[in-house]
Amino acid sequence: MDRRRRLSGWGRTSPSVATVHAAGDDADLRGLLARVGPRGILARGLGRSYGDAAQNGGGLVVDMTARQRVLSVDADAALVSVEAGVSLDQLMRLLLPRGLSVPVSPGTRQVTVGGAIAADIHGKNHHVDGSFGQHVTALDLLVADGTIRTLTPDSAESPLFWATVGGMGLTGLVVRATLRMKRVETAYCAVDTERCADLDDLMGRMAEGDHRYTYSVAWIDCLARGRSLGRSVLTRGQPATLEQLPPTLRTRALDFSPRQLLVAPPGIPSGLLNRLTVRAFNEAWFRKAPQERRGEVQGIASFFHPLDAVARWNRIYGPRGFLQYQVLVPFEAEDTLRRCLGMLSDAGQASFLAVLKRFGPANPGYLSFPAPGWTLALDVPIGAPGLGALLDRIDEEVLAAGGRGYLAKDSRLGASAVARMYPRLEEWRAVRRTVDPDGVFVSDLARRLGL
C-alpha cells in the first residue's frame, strides 16, 4: 500500500520522492518506526507549508490525513479531542453550528491540526490570542522509541511539548491533540475597513488601534513606490454578535458551509503573473476597497480564507512555482521594515498583495515564529533574475534587526542564517536529542537548514 510519490510544498518548488504511508492506527505507526531506514521518517499533513518542510526525500512520509476522527467534544468546556489529521475545515464545519470556532485560523482552512501544531501557526488574532500551540491543552506524541508521550504545556514533559509546538515534525508524530476552542455567537465577523495612504499611515493606525480588535491584518500593494510605498487596506474585526447580524441572517447565524467556487486548471504557464497583470490587479483591488467602512458583516470563510474559494490556486504560478517570503521584524525596527518593503517594491518583483500584521507576545515554543513585532508576507513567482540575491539582502536586514524568517514558509534560507534567526535552536536540539538521539525524524527542510 505504500507508494513512492513525488512530494512538494504548496509553492511547488524542489520536490523529492519518498515512500508515502497512509497512517493507520497507533500500532501501525509503531510498526512503521521499527522499519525506518537510513533516510528517516516524517509526518505530513495537508502539504500547505510552502517549501520542503513536509518532504523527506528517499525516506518515509506518513500521510496523517488518514487519521481524521474527532474523538470527543466537550461543549461546556469548549474542549475538543481530535486525531492529528483532522483539518481546520472539518472542525469548523462540525463545530461552528455548536458555537465553537477554531482558536487560531491561518489564511486557509486546509491545514491539519498536526501541521498547525508543528508550525505553531498564527492568525489575524495573534496580538490578543497568541498562536495555535497556546490553545493545545494536551497532545500525544509518538517518539522514536515507539512510545507515545502525553504532553501538556506545563508539566515535567513541557520542554518536549514546546519543542513539538513549532518543531516542524522533528520530535515525532503528533497523533492526537486536545484543543480549547473559542466560543462564538455567530459564524460572522464585524469588520472595519480603512484605506491607508502609505506605510507610516498604516503602521500608525495599527499601533494605535489594533488592541481594540480581535482580528487585524493589512494588505499592502507591493508595487506602489516612492511616496505611496506601503499603500494598503487595513481590515480589522471582531467575532460578530447575534445583534450585529441583519435580521435575515439571525436565524442561521451559525451556519457554515462555504463552497469552493473554482478549481484552477493544470497547465497554466509560468509568467502569466507578471508585473503588468499584477499591477492591474493590485490597482483594481485598492480602488475597490472603501475609503472607510465600519461594522460590515462578513462570513468567517470570506474574512479568513478568501483564497480557499479557488481550489489549487497555486497552479496559477505555472510549473516553476513560487515561494512565500515571510519575515518578522521586531518593534522598534520599523525602519528596517520600511527598507525591506522599499527593496521589494524597487525590484518590482511581481507580487500580489503583501500581508502585514502585528504580533503580540511570544510563547515558550523553542522554534515558534511569532514574537513581538511586525510580520510581512508575500508570494513571489520563481523566475525573475536576481530574486535570490534580493531576498538574501533582505534577510541580512532582517537579521541585523534581530528578526527571523518563518520555517513553515521557507524554501530558501541558509543554515547559518537560520541559526542566527533562532537563538534557541541549540536548546531545542538538546530537547529533541532526549527523544530522538539518532535523528530518525527528519525532513528535507531539516537537511537543507542543518536543523
Place this chain on the structure above:
Amino acid sequence: MKDALGNVQRILVLGGTSEIALATVRALARQRPGVQVVLAARRSDRRATASASLAALGIEVAEVDFEATDRASYERAIGFVFDAGGDVDVVLVAFGLLGDQERAWQDLDAALELAQVGYAAAVGCGVLVAGRLRAQGHGAIVVMSSVAGQRPRRSNFVYGSTKAGLDAFYTGLGVALAEDGVQVVVVRPGFVRSRMTAGLKAPPFALTPDQVAGLITAGLRSGRGTVWAPPAMRWVMLVLRVLPGPLFRRLRI
C-alpha cells in the same frame, strides 16, 4: 538539498579537473555562496590546482582519489562521498579521454582504454550514482556527451563511439529515473576551447567552458534532459544525421 530557486548545496564532480565541470561548479556557486564540492580525480597537480582555484572563490572543496580504469577505485570514491557528508544535489560526470584518434582504431590497447574510460566507466559510475540519488529521492546527474556521438566522423569515430554509447545510456537513465525525482541532463557540446582541444583549429561556433556552464545551469533549472551547446547545434546535427553517407563524407568534417 536544492532550494526553491535551484540553488544547490553539495556537488560531486567525477573527473574533477574537467574545465567544463569546474566552470559549472563556479556558475552554481555564483548563484549562491556556501556551496560544497567534491572533486574526484587522479591525485595530481592538476587536481590540486583545480581545487585551489575553487577554494579561492570561497567554495568549500574536498578531493577524493578516482581512477576511471579501476572499478574498485570509482566504487570506493562514490561510496565514500555519499556516505560521508550531506546529500549530493548534482553529480557531474565529466571524465573522458580524447586520445590519439588514429592510434585508437589501430592499436588494441589504445582502443580498449578509450572504450573503458569513455564508455564502460561512464556506465559503471552512472549505475552507482543513480542508485545513490534514487535512495535520496532527489538530485541531478549532468553528463558530458558530445556531438561527436551523434554521427561518426572519420576524424574521431572511436571517441565518437564512446560518446554515442554514453549518450544512449544516460538518455535512457533519465527516463528510468524520472519517477524517482532524479534529473539527468545529457550535455552535447560542439567544439569547446579547452585543454582537450588545444592545438585544434576552432570552428566559428566554438564555445568557452564558461559558456557551456551557463547552458548547463539553465538546463538544470528548467528541468531539461538534453542541453546542446550551442543550442543551434541541435539543428545542425539534425541535418547531419540524415545526410546520405557519400554526401556526409564529402563534407570532410
